[in-house]
Amino acid sequence: MSAGRLAGRRAIVTGAGSGIGAAVAARLAADGAQVFTADIQGEVDFIADLTEADANARLVAAAIERMGGLDTVVPCAGISAFHPLEGHDDAYFQRVLDVNLVAVFRLVREATPHLKAHGAGRIVTIGSTTSTYGDEGLCAYSASKHAVLGFTKSVAAELGPFGVTATCVQPGAIDTPMTAPAFDQMPEYRTFWEGKAPLRRLGQAGDIADVVAFLCSEDARFVSGHGLWVDGGAMVRH
Template identity: 45%
Template sequence: MGRIEGKVAIVTGAASGIGAGVASRFLAEGASVLAVDRAPAPAPGTDGARFDSLQVDLAQPDAAARIANRCIERFGAIDILANNAGICDYRLLEDTDDATWDRAIAINLTAMFKLCRATAAVMKARGWGRIINTASIMAERPYPSLTAYTASKHAVAGLTKSVAIELGAHGITANYILPGAVLTGITAPLIAADPTLRETYDTMGVVNRMAMPEDIANAFLFLASDEASFITGHGLAVDGGALLKM
């Protein structure tokens, strides 16, 4: 049996990068997965009966309700919420217009809040749940040209801690992951435009490589499993030691 055999998971940002890695890992470990993204999520290489996908813009007001309802209709439950979808726009403070700020907060924070709210009652009724939110090492250490992104990721940490306090008595844990540099749809185009960035990313930490989506997916799996039942309100750095150097 897999480590989350029989569980039902929602994974956002599942069309590529970390989200795709998480969805694939969860499926391999026995869970049923609703993969959510604006783009089509890739079909699984495992049992299709345990996989469904939904294309939706998380900034839409009814997105959280649609996602929760779809998961219940398809699989009859919600056990794990992997809140991973996010955007990153590199702009200096003076160049960050209202639209850029509002979009970052809507996707990186408000959508997470609404999905936590939409799934909490279902998890409480089952007496078991795992909420795992993707933050960033920028939630611990700010970096120039990432004003909106950094602010949103700091807020993800606060949101997750509050959720952990409220839901802990119901058998639900809430944690957040702090990835460092990961090869995803966000970083790959930057590296393609400037190949010297790869060396920068590879040397951000102390293990001399940037992360692959699978590295982050492994952390999601741990926090989703029974092995992490006594861990909540925690920010798990999966950064190759980058925070040690910042």
């Protein structure tokens, strides 16, 4: 790792109030990028519910006003909770799609003209191992993350001719404020994932942030259009 490898980069990171988003924002800044952060709450630059129709347009405008441009987008905002399929609430299913997918689409759409103009733009989405597989009780989450991976691949194909890369990081079981309630309520779930990964531990937000920083850098200039598992090897035992 070389200090300042993201110097000159101007990035938006959503979901930056905690967890993976906060770790990503800190890591990009440590590597020299200007970072404009957003979340629905917390100590961030832009507080908004990004599922609102005009929120992402306002976010992009505010980021460009602050930083003078935009070339990197990392949408990290997401929600998840266990809900059995039987009796699954329509409103919750739609909320998961709105946060995990629709808001990502809108942010990338609003940022696209600026990424194309830069000539070496970066889009790094946050999927999940459930972007490839599924898991019981996570039908809404899995559906949204499958869609994020497919969206990212399509964006990579469309924007590649303009020098823009698009990749999807697929975390495994990561110990964050979002996952903590499930691990606390079901200790056996924590034990299962710790044992499933050959590295014998849960991931930390920093494990994901380090990979995102690489994908935003010039080192990843020829990496685009696919998902990258960051799961401690858990999925080799799926």
